[in-house]
Amino acid sequence: MWRIFHKLGSPKWFFGIAARFMPWLLAGGLLLLMAGIIWGLAFAPEDYLQGNSYRIIFIHVPSAFMAQSVYIMMACAAVVTLVWRMKLADVFVKAVAPVGLVLTFLALFTGAVWGKPTWGTWWIWDARLTSMLILLFLYGGVIALDRAINDEKSAARAVAVLVLVGVVNIPIIKYSVEWWNTLHQPATFKLTEKPSMPAEMWVPLLLSVLGLYLIFGWLACVRMQAEILVRERRTRWVKTFVTTGKV
Amino acid sequence: MNAETRPTVRLVRSSVGALAAMKGVFARDMKVAFRQRQDLLNPLLFFIMVVTLFPLGVSPEVSFLQEAGAGILWVAALLSVLLSLDHLFRHDFDDGTLEQLVLQPQPLFLLILAKTMAHWMLTGLPLVLLTPILGVMVHLDGNSIAVLCLTLLIGTPVLSFIGAIGAALTLGLRSAGVLLSLLIIPLYIPVLIFGTGTVAAAAEGAPVGAYLALMGAFLVLAATLAPFAAAAALRISLSNG
Numbered sequence: 325m326w327r328i329f330h331k332l333g334s335p336k337w338f339f340g341i342a343a344r345f346m347p348w349l350l351a352g353g354l355l356l357l358m359a360g361i362i363w364g365l366a367f368a369p370e371d372y373l374q375g376n377s378y379r380i381i382f383i384h385v386p387s388a389f390m391a392q393s394v395y396i397m398m399a400c401a402a403v404v405t406l407v408w409r410m411k412l413a414d415v416f417v418k419a420v421a422p423v424g425l426v427l428t429f430l431a432l433f434t435g436a437v438w439g440k441p442t443w444g445t446w447w448i449w450d451a452r453l454t455s456m457l458i459l460l461f462l463y464g465g466v467i468a469l470d471r472a473i474n475d476e477k478s479a480a481r482a483v484a485v486l487v488l489v490g491v492v493n494i495p496i497i498k499y500s501v502e503w504w505n506t507l508h509q510p511a512t513f514k515l516t517e518k519p520s521m522p523a524e525m526w527v528p529l530l531l532s533v534l535g536l537y538l539i540f541g542w543l544a545c546v547r548m549q550a551e552i553l554v555r556e557r558r559t560r561w562v563k564t565f566v567t568t569g570k571v
Numbered sequence: 572m573n574a575e576t577r578p579t580v581r582l583v584r585s586s587v588g589a590l591a592a593m594k595g596v597f598a599r600d601m602k603v604a605f606r607q608r609q610d611l612l613n614p615l616l617f618f619i620m621v622v623t624l625f626p627l628g629v630s631p632e633v634s635f636l637q638e639a640g641a642g643i644l645w646v647a648a649l650l651s652v653l654l655s656l657d658h659l660f661r662h663d664f665d666d667g668t669l670e671q672l673v674l675q676p677q678p679l680f681l682l683i684l685a686k687t688m689a690h691w692m693l694t695g696l697p698l699v700l701l702t703p704i705l706g707v708m709v710h711l712d713g714n715s716i717a718v719l720c721l722t723l724l725i726g727t728p729v730l731s732f733i734g735a736i737g738a739a740l741t742l743g744l745r746s747a748g749v750l751l752s753l754l755i756i757p758l759y760i761p762v763l764i765f766g767t768g769t770v771a772a773a774a775e776g777a778p779v780g781a782y783l784a785l786m787g788a789f790l791v792l793a794a795t796l797a798p799f800a801a802a803a804a805l806r807i808s809l810s811n812g
Contacts, residue, residue: 482740
């Protein structure tokens with residue numbers, strides 16, 4: 325187990341492994357996401373109350389779900405950065421922060437598009453919406469701090485501290501719909517309960533969440549590989565990789 | 572800046588207890604601040620000016636000001652604390668005092684706790700003391716002003732503690748001021764929501780005990796955890812140079 329742990333510290337090893345996994349992540353992710361979205365958009369039954377407009381949840385829920393997951397993953401990586409000084413953890417945080425930002429924006433945007441026909445308004449200062457907006461700011465802050473510090477090591481650790489401080493927002497987002505009496509409905513999926521909608525609705529939703537997870541994995545690998553190449557540009561293995569294409 | 576206006580910290584003996592060290596840091600920060608009184612006045616003037624902008628810019632109607640007054644004062648206080656955070660570590664960083672603090676045998680987070688408390692005494696507390704006057708100017712009733720002062724009394728130290736993390740993270744960076752705001756404002760939002768929520772509840776005649784208890788919980792959480800984060804951030808920023 326410790327050997328894997330040590331190997332994970334080596335960017336070169338990760339670069340090779342990532343290259344092997346990436347096609348599978350992309351293929352699996354696209355397959356699940358397409359299946360989920362096509363099923364959800366074209367074949368799932370209409371909602372008796374909202375009609376067809378509810379179908380945006382097949383995009384809204386996965387992106388909102390991922391936006392929070394990505395932050396939690398970043399927080400775990402931040403702990404690893406601070407405790408074990410592992411280079412890859414820091415590469416991960418730097419690579420996925422913009423992805424998280426885009427996902428949060430997507431969640432807010434699709435939410436607004438869905439809110440217009442359903443609630444009659446694009447935006448409302450509701451607890452869930454506001455805490456997602458704070459999450460968007462936090463991602464922005466992480467990216468801004470990272471860009472502002474020139475020294476790579478200090479940037480990594482400073483960003484890690486900031487990410488960990490921002491974790492306080494995650495439970496607020498999660499429980500905002502339960503603590504406050506808000507317009508936004510409670511969580512769609514819970515581990516402990518049966519979903520409150522019919523299987524023809526939640527199965528495609530689950531497929532698209534899983535698909536987006538895999539796509540995110542692929543995207544994280546691509547971005548981490550690029551970041552590793554930049555950071556290790558002076559090493560011999562990067563030079564041979566660039567010239568011969570072999571790791 | 573010469574040595575006369577900026578006294579050094581003398582704690583080098585490791586036999587000095589942590590509490591004595593905190594006292595030393597606190598007393599020194601107060602002394603430095605009172606030797607540059609203008610710096611103390613600036614955030615207060617800023618606070619008053621921001622509050623002035625709202626009646627002039629939005630509406631001087633009594634009904635509007637009564638409704639929005641507490642929020643205006645809270646936002647102005649928040650911005651004023653944000654503006655003063657730059658002073659928390661900057662001068663000590665420039666003249667090397669901060670490095671001496673980090674080298675002290677006493678735990679760094681306790682020294683930061685003392686520094687942050689001094690910062691609050693010098694910025695947050697004067698804001699609270701000024702609030703009743705501005706409260707009258709935005710036509711808040713007596714009860715609302717009292718509750719507003721209470722929320723600011725509990726809330727501004729939270730702002731100082733959270734702000735210390737941001738100030739430590741952005742120490743010595745280009746355009747630190749804007750960056751500091753970007754990092755810290757998202758974390759200030761919950762404090763603002765509960766601060767103004769308390770006053771709104773009081774205005775409706777609802778009991779505010781639960782709100783105040785929640786704000787007290789924020790304060791306890793910030794005072795216990797933020798110094799650790801700020802100490803870690805400070806070490807990172809110092810090793811950066």
